[in-house]
Amino acid sequence: MSDDPPRRRGRTARAKGRGGQALSQPPWRQPNLVYRPIEILDAEQLERIHLGSLQILEQFGIEILLDEARDIYRRAGATVGDDGLRVQLDRGLVQETIAKAPREFTLHARNPEHNVRMGGNAIAFCMVASAPNVSDLAGGRRTGNQKDFRDLLRLSQILNAVHMQGGYPVEPVDIHASVRHLECLRDCVTLTDKVFHAYSLGRDRNLDALEIVRIARGVSYEQLAEQPSLFTIINSNSPLRLDIPMLHGIIEMARHNQVVVVTPFTLAGAMAPVTLAGALAQQNAEALAGIVLTQLVRPGAPVVYGGFTSNVDMKSGAPAFGTPEYTQAAQISGQLARRYGLPFRSSNVNAANALDAQAAYESMMSLWGALLGGANMVMHAAGWMEGGLCASFEKAVLDADLLQMMSEYLRPPIVDEGTLAMDAIAEAGPGGHYFGAAHTQARYKTAFYAPLVSDWRNFESWREAGSPTAVERTHAIYRQLLDEYQPPPLDAGVREALDEFVAKRIAEGGVATDF
């Protein structure tokens, strides 16, 4: 399964050029949202959005394109409109059903040290997912392919700031669609030991993914249901439609008690009203419809409320991300999720074409939106560019630094006799300094977050070093990290069973495709 060892050996020399030392990262750790989330809306305004959503589901309904799913809603008391597709859900049904979803749960990785707490005040950061293109400074921008797919998986494994996969970091289009999920999910198991994602692109792919994660964790289906280990992102086809593959995904994943993340993609001004209130009412209606289905399939199945409302540029129609409206939408979505007692998923997004100041400030708008919005799961947390059209190796490293900074920010300082430092202040006295103080000496090594990317040299030293900007520094770091990468240990029996299953399914032709 290894690819081009010569080039990888070549990297070692570069790594040595940096001093030959392994890059230092804080350990894998889920941060906790310890501060009170920002509330953009007051209780009455939030209630109006909630009631608007209920009105949408009750009066307008949502198109449910899969017969099996419509039957499930109907048996629970929903009505189906004259067109045979629109399901109308009364507010009592919606509220009673979503109340069955758990507030918190654990997502199990094949390495238990990478199990992810989901809900409460825990936060999990996911790798970028689903980009059609990939880029790095040396190779430029290119179509997604298996080699870059694997390198991005390796990067996601070695970056401690990344808690779990988010999907395929880039779409490897050089693998045929009929067997792509088999190859890719095997790579997720072998190249990483973190939680991973199954795309809902038809029932067979969901079932293959469930079998692969079952093999990877060495458990029975019964145990798998007791220990959710796989998640899927469900996007509505906004406005107000759930497509067949997504409905298959909800049904199969919920049936197996695996995690469903229902995330409408509601761009205000395009597939949703041009007003945030309207776009969020629609987002909420679509999310609730999907969440209801999970609980009708299996009451208590783990489910996450996803928000992905942004706005378009009204001059060009282009989607925008990390805007002030996006940040507000993320935080209001968090308010809605908390209102329903559900874990909340947000994202780290931007629309920049280069890893420049725009990429950073739009990402920061998204991250502050997520983290002070009470997000439990941040999708695309590392590596997303261009509104999702490109996965960037350098951005993944930059984001890892941002995520670690935010994690540090989420740890309030200790205030006790030692940290208040009265003795040290008395000792330093007016006009003194603290460089050599015993208080400093005892603490300086771990006192502050040591960034991966920030360059704090003075201008003259920085210029002498060739004026490296952040993008160049992140390039060197990602190359070094890939050099340092070692595949996580994998039980030989598991590996054999996995290869056997994948080989069998490939021999069978994988899944039918439309291609």
Add this chain to the structure above:
Amino acid sequence: MSDDPPRRRGRTARAKGRGGQALSQPPWRQPNLVYRPIEILDAEQLERIHLGSLQILEQFGIEILLDEARDIYRRAGATVGDDGLRVQLDRGLVQETIAKAPREFTLHARNPEHNVRMGGNAIAFCMVASAPNVSDLAGGRRTGNQKDFRDLLRLSQILNAVHMQGGYPVEPVDIHASVRHLECLRDCVTLTDKVFHAYSLGRDRNLDALEIVRIARGVSYEQLAEQPSLFTIINSNSPLRLDIPMLHGIIEMARHNQVVVVTPFTLAGAMAPVTLAGALAQQNAEALAGIVLTQLVRPGAPVVYGGFTSNVDMKSGAPAFGTPEYTQAAQISGQLARRYGLPFRSSNVNAANALDAQAAYESMMSLWGALLGGANMVMHAAGWMEGGLCASFEKAVLDADLLQMMSEYLRPPIVDEGTLAMDAIAEAGPGGHYFGAAHTQARYKTAFYAPLVSDWRNFESWREAGSPTAVERTHAIYRQLLDEYQPPPLDAGVREALDEFVAKRIAEGGVATDF
């Protein structure tokens, strides 16, 4: 007073190259902090820092290098240590005295439309101040000079996101120090009509600044005292020392009822303890000492609590900004200021040497720290680079965009029948879109913030346009803004009186200098 018209005419062509249209900015408007500020510490932890500060002032004291100031403290009941310099303030005196400071006030500009509310939930953004160097993409980095000083003033005037000056955006070292304040303050009055700042570099300079602002506003000293119109930043010489010029500044400005912003510069690990709790206890002690003096000089004089605690890089000793620790320190400083009922000053800082991703993410850490920390005044809000060693034209434009984004974020969306858009949602129906909807048509022009800098074109269009990064876009924007700049109207009589005063003081030799 105009400089090099030929080059400025040259710019017009470039501006026309952008379509010849004036850049569109939201109007000058102070945003309000409408969300609940973040509380990093709980009430008990905050109280421990407060009590630590009182202990410092009571037991260790603070060095007050000016006899006149020590006498003021002494007459109020403070004791002076055996060395004749250390003033010790008991907690009763401190708390009783700072309680006299106003919670809110207005800073009066010569253009009343640019008056600044200070305190409450109002926020004011100040231009970068006091950088020794200046840079732009075309001219590179250079030592501060009068031409760039004036261009930065012009930029601060035309950028609506900038509410007031912060000092000299760059130090014009080509003007002799004895008369620099006279030339520079005249420029502040003639090139801008916004509130400006007087450096506290000796009593004579403070008095000249007071006379200049009095002339500019066309008022008497009595009226000036009723309408604070000038502010000064007071930095302690940390740890625990207030220098003579700063003490002169506090005394003269408070005596005239002008605004004193007391801002200790407490770098954790260097001039302050390596722990945030200790650094903040020291910051708070130094701030309270200065604030006490303002209220002893003139009870009720307008004063602002300034926080500027950051940390050093413990590997190199270099100051760092926009770190997680910086953000926490800013927000805890806000908690302290609110505890005392004082307006709070924070900053928009970073330590980057280039306008790259680092500059943006460190600035964002600072801005979120300030705005969710409840800052009423954000110094260096536009244009600061390199930890304050450089003012950047391009960064000023980038920051203006960030400030406007934050201002938009601070306006919660309207939730009413119109914005909830139930009719539009019913009309669009499943699988529809909102581009042509009447609901969209009626609102799309003003629905979303239109950024100055963000480039949302798709990758292909962006590459065809030459792959411009944010720094190149900000360069073109700042050049266009300087082309569009017009000096604000100034009464001919005021202008004459101003020139007369400056000419007289220059003829007198300005102020004595140490040079």
